[in-house]
Amino acid sequence: xxxxxxxxxxxVSAIFCGWYAKKNGDSIGEWVILGxxxxxxxxxxxxxxxxxxxx
Numbered sequence: 001x002x003x004x005x006x007x008x009x010x011x012v013s014a015i016f017c018g019w020y021a022k023k024n025g026d027s028i029g030e031w032v033i034l035g036x037x038x039x040x041x042x043x044x045x046x047x048x049x050x051x052x053x054x055x
Contacts, residue, residue, distance in 0.1 A: 006039070017034060
């Protein structure tokens, strides 16, 4: 059961990371991979702090 919760949370964080990166003009692919590879408590703060709006 725990594996399904972990996989579901990784899926949600991958979608969120890709959406946030696209919104800010950053590279979508690398953030989706980060969202899938790392747990949400690592990947979501990373994308919030590292994805910057394009200038």
